[in-house]
């Protein structure tokens with residue numbers, strides 16, 4: 001298999017653990033093991049203490065899948081396959097697609113959501129978000145215009161990485177209706193779901209809405225537990241799920257035993273964990289609003305609607321990659337340039353989930369003041 005480099009991951013690999021400040025992390029401030037154990041109930045603490053470190057069930061621990069099922073209206077434990085989030089994308093794309101299939105995918109985006117399809121010999125049409133006055137928008141009519149007889153899969157990601165865009169419920173319903181009308185699979189990356197600033201903006205999962213919908217979710221972002229490497233696919237199509245399970249025999253086979261138990265604890269403490277993360281994001285969002293309002297000539301702030309990231313624009317004539325390189329060298333501050341998404345327009349990503357956001361922003365402030 002030949003696949004292009006994952007540009008965002010290569011950028012993080014080069015800088016993430018060397019710099020003093022990160023302004024572009026997508027996850028929320030990681031929970032400590034102690035914090036998570038402090039939230040656990042007696043049953044999961046007993047599972048933790050008695051844990052045997054052998055292989056685990058390939059589909060995922062039954063209790064973990066049961067807790068995952070509670071996040072959905074129509075998804076049972078048997079409709080879930082546990083895998084690392086990135087792995088789950090890889091598995092699903094390999095199972096869903098054949099060479100020459102056509103794929104429509106929201107863009108810019110997390111690269112594997114379209115790059116794996118390309119590596120399999122598929123044609124990918126990017127469905128681009130557009131920056132508008134108060135954020136971002138998607139043109140729903142685009143889908144009909146770009147549909148071909150080979151179109152097999154539509155890939156969406158809401159809340160969206162990197163823009164923080166979140167469609168209204170009727171727009172999602174129209175997307176589902178389009179997929180249903182044309183018999184398409186609908187792969188919905190819901191990694192940032194539950195991080196809506198206004199609970200009224202929370203969308204139903206595509207796995208609940210559509211019989212050919214496949215939802216990807218996990219504990220890395222909304223649950224602040226990226227180090228567990230726990231995610232899942234949820235779909236009511238049992239045949240598809242069985243094929244994904246069989247494919248997983250060639251990736252990890254099964255998940256890490258400690259991570260599964262810690263994952264059950266996290267899902268059972270969903271509300272306090274989400275509240276903690278939303279509190280961090282809201283406080284950082286207020287700082288970001290203030291910072292960008294103070295620099296209207298230099299930046300165009302495009303406020304996110306949900307999730308832990310935003311994608312503002314650098315207004316200066318300098319290329320955003322050079323700007324990011326400059327702050328990296330001067331302040332040991334890592335900012336992700338829009339180039340790593342192959343997205344033109346001088347955008348850069350801002351991560352709102354970390355506790356030292358104010359310090360990272362202060363370093364940027366010093367830099368732009370010269």
Ligand SMILES: Cc1ncc(COP(=O)(O)O)c(C=O)c1O
Pocket residue numbers: 026084085086087110157161189191218220226229
């Ligand atoms: C939209 C999206 N999907 C999937 C993933 C993959 O998650 P993980 O890194 O936990 O495998 C990410 C991570 O950044 C993401 O932003």
